[in-house]
Amino acid sequence: MAETVVKITNLVKRYKELIALDNFSLEIQKGEVFGLLGPNGSGKTTTINCLLTLLSYDNGEIELFGEKMTSKRSDLKARIGVVPQQVAVFEELTVYDNIDFFCGLYIKDKETRKKYVEEAIEFVGLQEFKKFYPKKLSGGLLRRLNIACGIAHKPELIIFDEPTVAVDPQSRNRILEGISRLNEQGATIIYTTHYMEEVEQLCSRILIMDHGKKVAIGTKDELKGMIKNTESVIVNASDLEPAFIEKIRALNHVYDVSYHDDTLTIKCSGGKHNIVHVVDCFADNEVKYRQIYSILPTLNEVFLEITGKQLRDNE
Numbered sequence: 255m256a257e258t259v260v261k262i263t264n265l266v267k268r269y270k271e272l273i274a275l276d277n278f279s280l281e282i283q284k285g286e287v288f289g290l291l292g293p294n295g296s297g298k299t300t301t302i303n304c305l306l307t308l309l310s311y312d313n314g315e316i317e318l319f320g321e322k323m324t325s326k327r328s329d330l331k332a333r334i335g336v337v338p339q340q341v342a343v344f345e346e347l348t349v350y351d352n353i354d355f356f357c358g359l360y361i362k363d364k365e366t367r368k369k370y371v372e373e374a375i376e377f378v379g380l381q382e383f384k385k386f387y388p389k390k391l392s393g394g395l396l397r398r399l400n401i402a403c404g405i406a407h408k409p410e411l412i413i414f415d416e417p418t419v420a421v422d423p424q425s426r427n428r429i430l431e432g433i434s435r436l437n438e439q440g441a442t443i444i445y446t447t448h449y450m451e452e453v454e455q456l457c458s459r460i461l462i463m464d465h466g467k468k469v470a471i472g473t474k475d476e477l478k479g480m481i482k483n484t485e486s487v488i489v490n491a492s493d494l495e496p497a498f499i500e501k502i503r504a505l506n507h508v509y510d511v512s513y514h515d516d517t518l519t520i521k522c523s524g525g526k527h528n529i530v531h532v533v534d535c536f537a538d539n540e541v542k543y544r545q546i547y548s549i550l551p552t553l554n555e556v557f558l559e560i561t562g563k564q565l566r567d568n569e
């Protein structure tokens with residue numbers, strides 16, 4: 255039987271009038287890379303902070319490793335590694351000493367600790383920066399230091415809260431690869447982000463949240479299977495006549511058509527091969543276009559269909 259590592263039941267968290275978590279529930283099994291995907295302000299960090307008992311909450315229950323989590327359970331905390339959204343390191347300590355400090359919170363034996371700190375440094379690729387102070391590190395390197403501080407004590411559950419925001423592509427890839435490797439070595443991962451591409455690449459299961467509520471949960475294929483959209487055909491064309499657009503709208507499998515900025519977006523259900531019929535319709539009516547292509551649904555489409563808005567409306 256699968257072992258439940260995290261169990262959150264009916265969690266409610268209010269900040270005064272605002273309900274940040276609204277009866278939020280979630281279960282994560284050992285060995286998963288679990289993605290928590292939601293727009294800014296949807297409640298991801300609040301969930302993490304409640305889980306870590308850094309925040310009190312108004313209702314609900316949290317179990318970790320099958321036991322009730324309270325602020326007194328330092329034994330359970332020791333089994334968790336956290337890479338917080340805001341980089342949290344000491345300016346006055348070097349790279350090495352920062353990692354050593356965080357590792358030392360849990361690992362008291364000096365020899366073991368030295369070994370673990372060296373391994374963490376190697377893991378994030380900061381060997382050449384051991385003696386550097388955080389101020390001297392680029393954004394990407396600082397993120398890697400933040401990760402090393404969270405994972406050095408070899409926790410069973412590792413929580414990454416938006417670790418790739420404002421990170422260059424090279425460091426970003428390194429971070430994502432590193433997370434996969436930690437998972438292969440046995441760690442259960444919680445990964446929060448508002449980048450759907452990252453959860454698609456990384457996560458075995460994804461929970462999409464909005465306004466402190468679960469919108470949907472499943473593997474990426476399961477999530478995509480929950481919606482009507484199976485393909486969108488996009489056509490770049492000028493001066494399309496309304497009568498012609500109606501002909502497109504009448505095609506089999508087409509359920510929504512919109513046209514602005516010379517772009518015709520045709521949403522289809524029931525399979526992936528609608529582009530042929532669209533091309534035929536243009537040809538039969540002798541209507542010209544510049545470009546035509548098909549896109550398969552993304553998690554954004556899932557979010558859009560269920561909530562009526564884009565996952566990322568401000569970027």
Ligand SMILES: Nc1ncnc2c1ncn2[C@@H]1O[C@H](COP(=O)(O)OP(=O)(O)O)[C@@H](O)[C@H]1O
Binds near residue numbers: 269294295299300
């Ligand atoms: N300390 C706080 N005081 C008041 N409101 C907060 C506080 N922290 C977060 N919020 C609000 O709670 C909601 C969820 O925030 P957060 O958990 O940080 O979202 P996310 O991590 O998904 O971006 C947001 O509306 C945010 O403005």
Ligand SMILES: [Mg+2]
Binds near residue numbers: 298415
């Ligand atoms: Mg957050």
